[in-house]
Amino acid sequence: MENKETDICIVGAGPAGLLVAKLLLDKGYKVILLDKQKDFNKEFRGEYIQPGVVNILKQLNMFESLEPYSITITNYRILDHGKVVFKYDFDGNYGICIRQSLVLPLMLKECEKHDQFSSCLGQTAFELIKKDDKVVGIKTKGDYGDFDIRAKLVIGSDGRNSIINKLLHVPINKKQFLTDILWINIECPKNFGNKIDIRIYDEGYVVLDPAFPNQIRMGISIKKGGIGELRKKYPDIKEFTAHIVKVVPEAQAEIISAVTAWSSFTPLSVSGMVSEKWSADGVVLIGDAAHTVGPFGGQGINQAMKDAIILARIISQSSHSEFAEDKILDQLRELRYSEVASVHEFQLAQGRLLEMKGLLGRVIRRIIYHRITRNRKSGNNILSKLTFKDLTL
Ligand SMILES: Cc1cc2nc3c(=O)[nH]c(=O)nc-3n(C[C@H](O)[C@H](O)[C@H](O)COP(=O)(O)OP(=O)(O)OC[C@H]3O[C@@H](n4cnc5c(N)ncnc54)[C@H](O)[C@@H]3O)c2cc1C
Structure with missing residues (x-):
């Protein structure tokens, strides 16, 4: 394929890349979007959209098409050894659990309504093209052959192993979590309801997220790198399953039918990082490419x-001659860094809290969750931040 030219080249068609594409197309920019994957069939990605982001999707008229493929979530609970120690009702608002594999193609369709849009799925970005230290495009290879895309701005929305981040050599603040997670989808038991649960037990915790259309995505925490140890401890998978059934008794039949071997699980490493720099002249990082947080x-x-x-707001408020300059793009990091870093710290602390064992762990959790609930009632709370209550377009 021939080399291409555009205003904006977006690398990575995940939620960040597709949304920024749609918003910039709405503002009249010419956009090329590429992704190394040919399709959107990814399992085990983030599926929960917070109430504040749901409200934004409504304002963008994108919600109507996503709604039929989503499950409404009205509350979030933490149970400690069977006792509810924290409950957060969204007070009339609601979040949704979506399937990225169903929703991303719908977002792509929204972009395709614009003449100024083109996409290349199955095409990998592997090198930045630079002129006088400024990024002026990317080199790509893949299903369409090798070609360059020249762009005023390259947006790296290429996820947690971002090549654009690596090519920029940005300093990274990476922190380790204590756990990895074993993921599995099970059929949804009757009357599970419209909630997300974290259930703490002696050996860790289990996350239960509804998954469209009628499943539960179950995540079981294990010690970091500890899958081998666990397999030795429970050579018969049924013994491990019996433990989990005690934590999720209402799904006994569904768990037994889904977990037939250790290979039924998909183990994923839990990690988080915040990049210290998100942009340079002609290029900017967003989403997981710039920062990742834990899964709870x-x-x-x-x-x-x-x-x-x-x-999209920063770009559209800047002049055409300036929007790709680092001094403009750096506003994104300035506006977002402290929030992302504090969520990152909160997630690390939450991870440590969930992992605390014994009576002391239970007492400390009870005190902390009680404090968060009390602060919420006084209106000053991290929960507003975590649910994106004040997000506006
Ligand atoms: C198991 C699991 C559970 C999670 N649970 C939640 C949750 O409940 N709620 C939540 O909010 N988040 C959750 N997350 C995180 C969430 O999935 C990510 O934060 C989110 O998908 C980030 O979106 P993104 O668009 O930045 O990147 P991604 O969704 O990772 O998209 C990046 C895209 O870039 C493409 N790409 C990568 N490299 C290249 C390249 N060189 N060239 C071209 N294309 C490239 C990839 O194919 C991919 O499509 C979870 C993640 C995992 C792994």
Whole structure:
């Protein structure tokens, strides 16, 4: 294929890339979007969209098409050894659990309504093209052959292993979580309801997220790198399953039918990082490419989409001659860094809290969750931040 030219080249068609594409197309920019994957069939990605982001999707008239493929979430609970120690009702608002594999193609269709848009799925970005230290495009290879895309601005929305981040050599603040998670989808038991649960037990915790159309995405925490140890401890998978059934008794039949071997699980490493720099002349990072957070609290997609909204605003409020300059693009990091870093710290602290064992752990959790609930009632609370209550377009 021939080399191409555009205003904006977006690398990565995840939630961040697709949303920023749509917002910039609406503002009249010419956009090329590429993704190394040919399709959107990814399992085990973030699926929970917070109430504040749902409200934004409504304002963008994107919600109507996503709604039929989503499950409404009205509350979030933490149970400690079977006792509810924290409950957060969204007070009339609601979040949704989506399937990225169903929703991303719908977002792509929205972009395709614009003449100024083109996409290349199955095409990988592997090098930045520079002129006088300024990024002026990318080199790509893949299903369409090798070609360059020249662009006034390259947006790196290429996820947690971002090549654009690596090519920029930005300093990274990476923190380790204590756990990895084993993921599995099970059929949804009757009357599970419209909630997300974290259930703490002696050996860790289990996350239960409804998954469209009628499943539960279950995540079981294990010690970091500890899958081998666990397999030795429970050579018969049924013994492990019996433990989990005690934590999720209402799904006994569904768990037994889904977990037939250790290979039924998909193990994923839990990590988080915040890049110290997000942009340079001609290039900017958003979403997981700039920062990743832990899986509890449903933040990843939402933080990624918030970046997209704010970046589109910054670009559209700048002149055509200036929008790709680092001094403009750096506003994104200035506006977002402290929030992302504090969510990152909160997630690390939450991870440590969930992992605390024994009576002391239970007592400390009870005190902390009680304090968060009390602060919420006084209106000053991290929960507003985590649910993106005040997000505007
Ligand atoms: C198991 C799991 C559970 C999670 N649970 C939640 C949750 O409940 N709630 C939540 O909010 N978040 C959750 N997250 C995180 C969430 O999935 C991510 O934060 C979110 O998808 C980030 O969106 P993004 O658009 O920045 O990146 P991604 O969704 O990762 O998209 C990046 C895209 O870039 C493409 N790409 C990568 N490299 C290249 C390249 N060189 N060239 C071209 N294309 C490239 C990839 O194929 C991919 O499509 C979870 C993540 C995992 C792994």
